[in-house]
Amino acid sequence: MAQRSVSEKASSQTLKAVLGIRELVFSGEVSPGERLSEVNLSARLGLSRTPVRAGLARLEQEGILELIPSGGYTVRSFTEADIVDAIELRGVLEGTAARLAAERGISPSRLASMKAILAEIDKVVSGPDDAFDFPRYAEMNAEFHDLLKVLSGSDIISREIDRVMRLPFAGPSAFLNAQPDIPAFRTSLVVGQAQHRAIAHAIEMREGARAEAVAREHSRLARQNLDFVMDDHKLMAQVPGLMLVSG
Amino acid sequence: MAQRSVSEKASSQTLKAVLGIRELVFSGEVSPGERLSEVNLSARLGLSRTPVRAGLARLEQEGILELIPSGGYTVRSFTEADIVDAIELRGVLEGTAARLAAERGISPSRLASMKAILAEIDKVVSGPDDAFDFPRYAEMNAEFHDLLKVLSGSDIISREIDRVMRLPFAGPSAFLNAQPDIPAFRTSLVVGQAQHRAIAHAIEMREGARAEAVAREHSRLARQNLDFVMDDHKLMAQVPGLMLVSG
């Protein structure tokens, strides 16, 4: 993880609570709809109720927990439609970031950074098929999307992109874990990289509409992968957070 | 306010804290950059530290407070550029809601609701100039934007729109308080209503691209009003939250 986004409260205990509960949720140790008891979590995480409580409130804000009217929280369950919408939302926001970057212009040094990242991804993608370095690809892909966010030049926009990315199945690297097994996915990486280049070129040429359109379309690769993965339960288990899906 | 959005914690004391602190911030009783002491707030609001603390954490998530690395919170200060971006963001999100509504279709009953709201706004706008009912306009305008959000059919999108709207200067009714005094603003209401109708028509005709484009442009009326208001400090004071602006 390149940076820890806007505010990931430094306070040790509360941070442990947030991370711990997130882990419990996304690893599937607690099921969607299940009620999360503060005392239970306190015991499991070895913390007192106070930081656990703070963590719960925060994760509710993040959207992975739901408030029970009578009090307490449950794990939110997502439908496949929710995930489609979350991916669409990411596309819209990244598209906006790309457009703003194009319209407002970016500094030469940042343009250079972007080209450097693209070159790195090229190295990975153009390598031999049998020695494909997936972790490296995931890393550089995340860096590209991180930079795109920054290039928007807007804290307000960056913040919202961070928020959507916190829904793990909406992020640009969500389906990478499931990809090594499937040949068709390899193709999508090549296509994805072509789109990266198009976005970068559009920003450089200050073609805002094109930058937005391509960035938006780029996110739909994820939707395509989602459809693929949803047909296979074994694959679903490899995508973080996809266990929260239940019609 | 038609509904109280996603989750406005029912818990009495915590709710008081959130509302109370928001009020203190937006009324300008605490200045941007000022540190908010928990004990001080507890005393002022007549609550214990626990709900105050919960409220602070929440308002930080909402984006009107900032976390101090060494602990505690300050009132976040916004630049004019931030507000422009927030308005742009609202336009992008409402545009997406409108597009999805058009692409996916809406029920006849909801279409009827939308038309009813438009008729109500027409009544207000087409009335005599000297007896213009601003509160009524604000109410129906808010209802239109609320419905547009719902028409997206997506909880994920609705949630994000709610978030942006919580930044008071980004909402569709942000500049209404300052409008009665300025004749030029009256014109913008007529234009705005024409855009409302265009959005509704595009949704009904399932013209997604048009719905998105018009909804996005619609938000730029707010930007126009912002430019106008920012030149006049007396007017600025009438727009909620605009006191948080400082270069």
Place this chain on the structure above:
DNA sequence: TTGGTACAGAATGTATACAGTTAGTATCTC
């Protein structure tokens, strides 16, 4: 057997007490 009521257990919401840290001030030294 089914429905309702009452009671008990548990869980949340709130308050407060405690510890560690930060920031500010005053004094001392150079």
Place this chain on the structure above:
DNA sequence: GAGATACTAACTGTATACATTCTGTACCAA
């Protein structure tokens, strides 16, 4: 007079105790 150091006061982060509310179960009545 200026800078540095030490001390004090306030504040945050955490833990725990208390009260109220909710939930689930058991028992009773129809």
